[in-house]
Amino acid sequence: MVSTRLDCARIRAALRNIDPVFLHTPLYQCDALGNELGCTVSIKLETANPVRSFKARGTELVASMLTDQGRTAAVCASAGNLGQALAWSGRRRGLDVTVVAARRAPAAKLERIQALGARLELVDGDFEMARERAVDIARERGIRLVEDSLDIETCEGAATIGLELAGGPASFDAVLIALGGGAMATGVGHVLKTLSPDVEVICVQPVGAPAMTHSWHRRRVVTTDSTDTIADGVAGRYPIPEVLDDLIAVADDAVLVHETSIVTGMRMLLERAGLVVEPSAALGVAAILEDRERFAGRHVATIICGSNVDPEAYHRWIRS
Structure with a gap:
C-alpha cells in the first residue's frame, strides 16, 4: 500500500463531483509519434475540454x-x-x-x-x-x-487520470508526467503505484525550473532564486514539503529536459499527432527525445496536460 496524503476510495468517490466533460478523456496509441521516437507511445489527451487542461x-x-x-x-x-x-x-x-x-x-x-x-x-x-x-x-x-498541490482536492482530482490509465485496455511500461507543483504527478503516481505498481512513474521538469526535481533527488526541499523556461505551467521555485513527501513515495524517477527538446516535442506533437500543445504538455516527449535508449521498444504513455498557449509565441517556437 502506497502511503501518501491521498486515498483511492476518495479518488473514486470524487468522480461523482467532477463534471463528466472532464472525465474519460481520449487515450490512444499514436503510431506516427512512436515510430519517430523508437517506442510505442500512447497519448492521454487532457485538452479536449472547456478549459483545455487537466486542472x-x-x-x-x-x-x-x-x-x-x-x-x-x-x-x-x-x-x-x-x-x-x-x-x-x-x-x-x-x-x-x-x-x-x-x-x-x-x-x-x-x-x-x-x-x-x-x-x-x-x-x-x-x-x-x-x-x-x-x-x-x-x-x-x-x-x-x-492552493494547487497543497490542497488535497487538486491532487485527488488529478488522480482520476490515473484511474483511467490503470483501467484502460493497454498496459504501460512507463508513464511520463509533467512536474510542476506536483498535483498531477502525486495524484496519478499514487493511483498507478496502488493499482499498477509495475508501471514506472517518471516525472519531467525543465532544466530552467528544476526545484521539485532537485528536491526529489535530494529528499529535501530545494528552492531556486529564479526560473527560466517557456514551460510557464511548471515554473515554480518553492516546493511544498507535504507534496514532496507524496512525490518521493510514488515517483520512480524525476528528470530534467532542455528547452530545445521541449520545442522539438511541441513540433512533433503538431506534425505527428495533430496537436497544438503548450510547452508543459510536451515534457514527456522531450524526455524520450533526450534518452531514446531508455525508452526504446517500451510502451510509454504521456499525459498531454494543457493546450492554452499564446498563438504568436507558439508559432515562433515551432518555426525556430
Whole structure:
C-alpha cells in the first residue's frame, strides 16, 4: 500500500463531483509519434475540454466542497490554467473567484480567465509573487485560498487520470508526467503505484525550473532564486514539503529536459499527432527525445496536460 496524503476510495468517490466533460478523456496509441521516437507511445489527451487542461478535475472538487460548506468566494494564484479551471468551476456554482497571476503570464491564459468571469489581479514578478499576493487577499477578505498541490482536492482530482490509465485496455511500461507543483504527478503516481505498481512513474521538469526535481533527488526541499523556461505551467521555485513527501513515495524517477527538446516535442506533437500543445504538455516527449535508449521498444504513455498557449509565441517556437 502506497502511503501518501491521498486515498483511492476518495479518488473514486470524487468522480461523482467532477463534471463528466472532464472525465474519460481520449487515450490512444499514436503510431506516427512512436515510430519517430523508437517506442510505442500512447497519448492521454487532457485538452479536449472547456478549459483545455487537466486542472478542472481538481477545481471541480474544490468548488463542490466550498459550495457544500456554504462558502461564496475563493482566491488562487495561477500561472494560467488553474485560474481558468477555478473560474469555470466557480461560475458553475455561483462562487466569486479571484485569480492572481504574474503580469508576464501568457496573454491568452489571462484573457480566458477574465472571459470565464473571474476577477484578475496581476502582479510584477513570477508565480511565487502571485502566490504571496493571493495569501494576502485571502486574509484581507476572509475567503478561501485555493492552493494547487497543497490542497488535497487538486491532487485527488488529478488522480482520476490515473484511474483511467490503470483501467484502460493497454498496459504501460512507463508513464511520463509533467512536474510542476506536483498535483498531477502525486495524484496519478499514487493511483498507478496502488493499482499498477509495475508501471514506472517518471516525472519531467525543465532544466530552467528544476526545484521539485532537485528536491526529489535530494529528499529535501530545494528552492531556486529564479526560473527560466517557456514551460510557464511548471515554473515554480518553492516546493511544498507535504507534496514532496507524496512525490518521493510514488515517483520512480524525476528528470530534467532542455528547452530545445521541449520545442522539438511541441513540433512533433503538431506534425505527428495533430496537436497544438503548450510547452508543459510536451515534457514527456522531450524526455524520450533526450534518452531514446531508455525508452526504446517500451510502451510509454504521456499525459498531454494543457493546450492554452499564446498563438504568436507558439508559432515562433515551432518555426525556430
